[in-house]
Amino acid sequence: MTEVSVHHLDQLDAEAYAALLRRSETDLSGFIDKVKPIIEAVRTEGDAALARFGREFDGATGLQADGLKATEAEFDAAFDAVDAEVIEAIRFGIDNIRTFHDEQKPEPMWLREIRPGAYAGDRFTPIQSVALYVPRGKGSFPSVTMMTSVPAVVAGVPNLAIFTPPSPEGGVDAATLVAARLAGVETVYKVGGAQAVAAAAYGSQTIKPALKIVGPGSPWVVAAKRLLSGVIDPGLPAGPSEAIIFADDSVDGGLAALDLLIEAEHGPDSSAYLVTHSQRVADEALAALPAHLARMTEYRAGFARTVLSGRHGGIIVTPSLQASYDFINAYAPEHLELLSTDPFAHLGQITEAAEILMGPYTPVTIGNFCLGPNAVLPTSRGARTFGPLSVSDFVKRSSIGYVTAGAYPELAHQAGVLARYEGFSSHENAVSDLRTPYLTKG
Template identity: 75%
Template sequence: MTDHCSFHDLAKLDVRQRSALLQRSESDLASFMERAKPIIAAVRAEGDDALLRFARDLDGANVQAGALKVTEQEFDDAFKSVAPEVIESIEFAIGNIRTFHEEQRPEAMWMKEVRPGAFAGDRWTPIGSVALYVPRGKGAFPSVTMMTSVPAVVAGVRTIAICTPPTAEGTVDAATLVAARIAGVSTVYKCGGAQAVAAVAYGTQTVAPALKIVGPGSPWVVAAKRLLSEVIDTGLPAGPSEAVIFADETVDGRLAAMDLLIEAEHGPDSSAYIVTHSTEVAQAAMAALPDFWARMTPQRVEFSRAVLTGSRGGIVLTRSVQESYDFINDYAPEHLEILSTEPFRHLGAITEAAEILMGSHTPVTIANFVLGPNAVLPTSRWARTCGPLSVTDFLKRSSIGYVTSAAYPELAGHARRLARYEGFSSHENAVSEMRDAILKAGR
């Protein structure tokens, strides 16, 4: 495969070519949705039998009947097999993630006196049951376990379960189990892909149905979520990884190249760009990539080369810093790094990004694992309307209202006029003299 990174000079691109740079791998899910439909139907009809069959046929995993749920012994064995220093780092990360999300938790209830004697407010309560999707197809992701489990536990969700694809031996990645237990989650199911989404939507003999599913996944998972969105709340749209590394003229292009590879190595369906208005930075980054590839494992080289030499990655050269801002805001990336000696100078101009990491000491790696803010982020330009996974994704909000007898007449009069104007007679009757008579008779 070529070492030549794709180079996109915005000044030479027409509108169609520029628009093509904004496309992600899940932009066209039609083929995945068609292929996911029979998987979903089979899980709904056959339950565990379908999950076992798909584990074998799709994941190449030997999961035995009755073994879809991880046992306590499997959790214990995981702690024995994971190196103590890795467990220490998982504990460190969970501590920071928990601290961040505890600060994020909203006030349980608030009320404000909007008029004398009339009160309105909000109350937050946990969602009853949530499924957390942890991918495994292109690697093991205890980090996703931490990022999804901790806010769910902090929110107080009563029933939390993790779904993750099994290994060839029919087990679950050991560090994922360690992270789950430390975070406070004890239910883990050995199923992934579209079949996992169907399982938690409909329930099976082993898998309990959930009210909501969150977590990133492949186009198969994204497709299944769309197909099942009327059955289960599918949360924020988190698909294959994507990143923009914005580098101004004050930084070394080699640093931009190094960080470009972070998300590109997730898989060939990822998207990753360096965006710069500096020709020198672009040239230095291009020249540095082969050396970095020489220091990576073969699988990650294959994945990142596929991204960076293809149509969804590479280097984007702009004509000005403003054009860089405009491209980034149009792209609305999942991850954005601002590489600059003065990153805050650029921050105000960039409004469309799910995560913004500033300065040369804040690579995506730190945010993905240990900084604290959630690394489960909206992809495919959904950063334009929603943000990272948070405690509030595991809570539901109820409006609270209370009107005293003293405040009632003023509010009722205005409400009655509006009800009459809109033609709703029962609305009008409910705040008419008929109510006054009933209330007076009941005293």
Template identity: 60%
Template sequence: MSQTEVQFHDLRDSAEIPSRLFARTEADLTPFIDKVRPIIEAVGRDGDAALIDCARRFDGVTVDHFDIRASEAEFVAAFEALDDDVIEAIRFAADNIRRFHETQKPRAMWWQEMSPGVMAGERHVPIDAVACYVPRGKGSFPSVVLMTAIPAVVAGVPRPIIITPPGPDGQVDAATLVAAREVGIADVYKCGGAQGVAAVAYGTETVPRCDKIVGPGSPWAVAAKRLLRDSIDPGIPAGPSECVILADDSADGALAALDLTIESEHGPDSSAYLVTDSERVAREAREALPGHWAAMGEQRAGFSKAVLGGDHGGIVLTRDFEAALAFVNGYGPEHLEVLTRDPMATLSHIRHAGEVLLGPRTPVTIGNFVLGPNAVLPTNGAARVTSPLSVDDYMKRMSVGYVSAEGYAHLAGPAATLARYEGFDAHERAVSHVRDELLAQSCQGAHS
């Protein structure tokens, strides 16, 4: 691909940003909804048999015997198969991610005295069962194991599990199993895509039913989550990868181009833009991209070329830096890299992004693997209202209250007034003389 085939969006004369630049590949899931519906129905009806059939049809599993749950022998073999440096890298990343999420963990309970004799607060408890979805279609992702499973363990989820597609040999990626064991997850099930989502939504003979599913996935998995949201909490929207590189006239265009290839290599359904007000940076980036692609493997370079030369990527040149900021906040990217003269000053102008990585030594690679904050981030513009995956996503809050006799005397009157105004007879009676009389009778009975 020549540099002229990279999509170049010159907005210097545009008063508004074309809405088409904000579109994502997952925006219209209608074709996938229609295709995943029969898969979901089959899993709900046939359980394990449907999962095995899907593994053969969609994952290319060819072995005669296929166990849905990864065995202890498979975990042992995974450790033997991996090089020591990979295992050490997993442990290094896990330590940073664990320490970050331990800091996130809320207090088990807090109280506040609202008035004399009146206490109110919250109690945090973990969700009973959560499925961590680890994709595999375009690669192997032990990093996703760390990002989804570690906060589950930190939160104290009683039953965290991992679901992931099997390879043609019917096995789980070795690094995925090693990462699971390192973070304390014992249950790994070989089912991905729509069938995996359905398995944890309904439960099968082997796969346990879960209350929630977290983790990024293909449009097939995202479509299944939408159809099954009445049966399982689908978690934050985490679809195909996307990023924006924001650069001012101080940036190195070749470096910006290097980082533009990071998320665009995930797959042709990704989205990636370099947004700058510098004609020089834009030009240097376009000139540098072919060299970066030449240094990549054929498949990953092909993915990056498809994204940056397609409808969901490229280079955007704006009339000024304020317009570049407007693009970022309008887009609400999953990943945002800031390559500006003063990244911390730029940060104060960013309102919508899943994560913000500041400066030329904080590429998305660092955030994806070893920095510590969670790299499972909202996609498809959801960063406007949704936060990154965190310990909070594995817990729920329950409100707690206690009112003494002294406190009740001050609350009952206003509560009765509001109940009467809203027309709730039982509400009003429950804080009227009826309660006083019943409590008095109880006290007399206790002393007789």
């Protein structure tokens, strides 16, 4: 029997309950001090530091300062290196992701007549430069390339660059290059980790600085984003993977166990819980896990065992459906599956989840790769205030106001009253009779 942490919610005190809500990156104190010198080295040394860290941290022994950017020849070679079936799956995913995100694109501008002759509205314009972070440490992620690149291209960001850790040979994962080109991004840097965030923030001899960086990453990346938040917009908080598989008593626990392993296999710093009020489902899941683990690669099964037996994973048995809902909302997961023959019966009870995948035919796998909604999601309870990556993350909003001569007197009077009350004399003067001669000239 595989060792799995099992928690009975009604038997936990407040401290133990709170411990279940923590993620691996909740406490970054062990990373902050280590990341500071990396950031400073990139700021002062540029490409030389980036190449050195690539050799040191990523084992890219041949990486040199003049080879940080993927060449056109490397892009071309990637299409020969990747199986046609994989390329077709990437095309399929990009098509669905683009269709979904096209629906999110706002109108360039709207104006509404607030009062007769007075208009107000919004104008949306793309952010001028964004860095897209694609992790690699425990695998290759062309899917993350798709999820970050497509909404950025749909939004019309003119300057996009992908940052991804180099391979031991000093190259870039071929499928990542394929996904980048098919999505519409041709600039890819062989830079990962905290040094990538620093490079995006400060630039280097090769790399142009960006205004914003988006994409998931390790605690090293999260720590660097936090330290550099005054230099570059760090985007939504996207750290190590996490998921809750909610199962009611209408499904087989073996299915819940199968899906519990999806995010648990990402790495030892992932978080994955099965939450159920059904002891039968919990028992069936426990019984099914060994067989499911045996069908995984040992590399991934090792990560899953670590997660499910540790402090950030396992099975949570709740005393009631309401207790399950309450825990899910307190946890605010990145990924949430509602495993039920009637998932809509539960949907209205969930207010805090970044992604909600409903029913037995919608596992996290499909959401991660090809359904269309973005799979770059807020982690570590970020779903309480953030949503999934979207077109809106790549545009900025400007308020527009236009007051005609006929509408001006009423608005000027009301604004002047408030300006006088708040004690701003210049505000008041600007809408007083002092303005009238200027308006009537010419």
